[in-house]
Amino acid sequence: MDTLMLIPASLIVFALGASIGSFINVVVYRVPAGLSVLFPPSRCPHCLNQLKSYDNVPVLGWLWLKGRCRFCKNNIAMRYPVVEFITGLLFLVIFGIFQFSPLTMGYWVFCSWLLALSLIDLDTMTLPNPLTKSGLVLGLIFQTILGFINSNNSNSWTNAANSLFLAVLGAVVGIWLFDAIAFVASIVFQKQAMGGGDAKLAAMMGAWLGWKHLLLASFLACVAGVVVGGGAMLLTQKSRKARQWGKKMPFGPFLALGSLITIFIGEALISSYLELFPK
Structure with missing residues (x-):
């Protein structure tokens, strides 16, 4: 420019x-x-x-x-x-x-939803259904439009349908993955370890990012959560409030952070990882 x-x-x-x-x-x-x-x-x-x-x-x-x-x-x-x-x-x-580009408009919308959900999760430890569901629908629409735009005229509708299918697949992987994690964690810790809103947020992320980038974003979120939560819980007794927050911290903001990192440098991270295992 x-x-x-x-x-x-x-x-x-x-x-x-x-x-x-x-x-x-x-x-x-x-x-x-x-x-x-x-x-x-x-x-x-x-x-x-x-x-x-x-x-x-x-x-x-x-x-x-x-x-x-x-x-x-x-x-x-x-x-x-x-x-x-x-x-x-x-x-x-x-x-x-x-x-x-269409990516700019789409990611503006996606990041706005992520920021709103993160702040609400920090305030209330909830992820409201109206925001996660509307974000999911917008992600499906975005991927469909992107598939239509990025194809040639001869197979534009086919490409749009394929993009929609991959977005739906990403959403399904997101909600199944986090439901499975919550189920296993509840057995291990004998109590609810993850709210249902996190799975719905993961479904929304899967629609926007696709299942591969969803896995990367989720991994980055877990790493960030361990670092921040573990650091808070290791504080001295004088910082009891911070340690309590570390035990009950919301996971939504970390999922949002993982999504942002994936948007900005996800492809570079995946390429660097694959280079560690040359054929």
């Missing part, structure tokens, strides 16, 4: 991502509470006053208000601008890798 076009395009992409991040904040707050994500418009959770349009500008609005509500002066959590900023960066990285 021409350098003169890259800078304004990057600014637009970051602004778009930050705006989506603002909506993700709404989803994270309202979906677990059973509230509509569209109505009423954004408002202060303390005094319930509707936010002014200029106060609702992603990242900048929080800075203008100095982290306080214009009306009741209660603190506005720093997580709001942080989520907006991170979403903007994610959009920018995806755009930098995949440029103007």
Whole structure:
């Protein structure tokens, strides 16, 4: 891409991502509470006053208000601008890798779903069905469209059908794999070791990534979970809260992290692994 076009395009992409991040904040707050994500418009959770349009500008609005509500002066959590900023960066990285392509649009959607689900899992230890199911359906649609676009005119519908079949296969592998892990773990530990939402999230990941990349993402998630959870549990007695979190940490954010790594460098990791076993 021409350098003169890259800078304004990057600014637009970051602004778009930050705006989506603002909506993700709404989803994270309202979906677990059973509230509509569209109505009423954004408002202060303390005094319930509707936010002014200029106060609702992603990242900048929080800075203008100095982290306080214009009306009741209660603190506005720093997580709001942080989520907006991170979403903007994610959009920018995806755009930098995949440029103007269907993959860019698709992965923007996928990563938005992953971020929303991760934050909800951190807050409530749940992965809401409306998000995992809608994410699964969008993954199937995405792979079907991708198969249609990436084929020649003579067999476009056949290729689309094949892509849909592989997406369904990935979803089935995801839910079967994690259901099996949960079943075995419940026998070993004599208690529920994994929530049903993790299997549904894995099914969603399988639809978007395919079964091969799903396995890689799941492996990376397990490695990250062991490192973070084990580190938290090894803290001193003074950090009892952190050790308790290590025992009851949600797995959804690690699955999301594994998916992100797979999107960005999955092919390179698989190629490096295969090079260890030359024919």
